[in-house]
Ligand code: ATP
């Protein structure tokens with residue numbers, strides 16, 4: 001350790017907004033160069049390399065073959081797929097000296113499709129699965145949380161090419177198994193969840209691999225029956241309450257009443273004002289679809305509109321700003337389906353189909369309709385699953401109450417289908433002699449994000465607690481003596497014996513006080529520490545410390561290897 005470039009630091013960096021960024025910086029593993037751009041120092045690099053080795057082994061043993069594609073990509077390919085325009089501001093674009101346009105690769109579907117386009121000619125050449133471990137660049141709107149959402153990051157991305165759907169299903173299953181193995185071997189707690197296809201697109205299934213962590217950006221729901229889903233994607237089936245039964249003394253079921261509701265703007269206020277449950281009111285939310293058409297969405301009052309689901313239903317979705325609402329003639333806090341301005345369309349959660357009479361805004365400040373009749377007073381243009389699932393909702397698979405947790409998405413696997421191969425004319429000759437587009441899958445792991453996710457899941461007030469499989473080294477031997485003496489000699493001998501047994505060992509031979517050494521070694525987070533002191537040596541013992549539990553054990557010199565191996569396993 002006296003020779004290592006591992007500048008450990010006592011204080012948290014001022015701009016670190018998440019535990020992993022603080023600890024990786026303080027442990028001398030990572031340095032920030034600019035917003036979303038990082039350098040990996042030697043100890044961090046060892047963690048990265050271990051993650052990459054695990055990933056390589058699992059990819060290779062599951063039929064994928066490693067390649068390396070360029071980081072800089074020509075705009076021509078992105079024009080072919082139609083994404084040069086569609087990808088948006090996350091793509092960093094540039095021109096070369098001849099004026100040709102390029103981007104820094106945010107992902108590699110286009111390049112890999114082009115790569116196989118004229119080479120995989122026949123169904124006999126399929127399936128193939130190609131992967132790389134590469135830099136990606138995404139000009140994230142808000143780079144934050146250190147390596148969790150950086151701009152430049154390391155990804156393992158794999159792409160499979162099959163002749164048909166069944167082939168894709170098999171390729172996907174193999175990758176799914178490889179991903180489970182990777183997560184198991186990293187030694188982290190994780191869940192595989194049903195996800196939303198987002199930017200990458202495709203019409204097949206997609207799942208995410210979530211490392212569980214309390215401050216993870218993603219929220220997921222799960223059930224003992226095995227169901228687990230990202231809240232953005234989890235099926236949601238609310239049970240709205242028909243208003244006629246909501247409260248005695250309300251208008252009869254066939255009356256539409258315009259009720260003055262002064263000062264009422266939220267669902268809670270409306271429910272309290274009318275004395276009915278929120279589930280008997282309809283919550284309204286406005287936005288525009290991909291073509292700019294304005295929609296007002298309705299969901300049961302006790303649920304929230306899910307923008308990803310709205311986007312899937314309507315073909316793009318962006319909430320209206322207050323100004324846009326005004327321009328469209330909408331009244332914030334009192335939107336309803338009756339008497340909307342011309343051209344504004346109505347979408348509603350499928351659970352409201354069975355509710356004939358609605359409690360909704362009257363498109364007039366201070367007024368609501370109680371009992372507006374679906375079909376007579378208004379029509380719904382689009383129905384769909386529009387709500388965000390809540391903890392306690394019924395599991396769509398078995399009906400038990402769902403539980404929720406937070407996580408960090410470290411990987412995602414997609415069935416793409418022919419989205420890219422069709423757009424880019426990447427075809428093969430099938431057995432019947434016809435030309436068909438490849439049926440593709442794509443599979444990504446955020447390698448640098450996984451490193452930070454491990455720290456988010458495994459840390460305490462003293463520092464990082466690396467799982468043995470990805471720790472920068474397995475064990476630190478810590479002599480409590482500043483100068484060469486019998487203590488340092490014993491430490492060196494012990495370290496040598498542990499290394500001979502195949503372990504990765506560091507010796508803390510720095511000229512530092514015991515306190516400084518203990519703090520640094522806890523901070524860096526090797527799984528095991530072996531502390532060699534003068535007093536113990538006299539009795540022929542050293543102290544073996546399990547970093548995860550903090551437990552210390554006095555161990556005879558000839559028993560150290562087995563004690564260390566016990567902790568590691
Ligand atoms: P997110 O939803 O978190 O932005 P994504 O779904 O856009 O991620 P994918 O396109 O699925 O990401 O990329 C595959 C993997 O790359 C992700 O599972 C994640 O681990 C990693 N990744 C994506 N964006 C970043 C980023 N900005 N910083 C670090 N890792 C990232």
Ligand code: MG
Nearest residue numbers: 208409411412
């Ligand atoms: Mg993803």
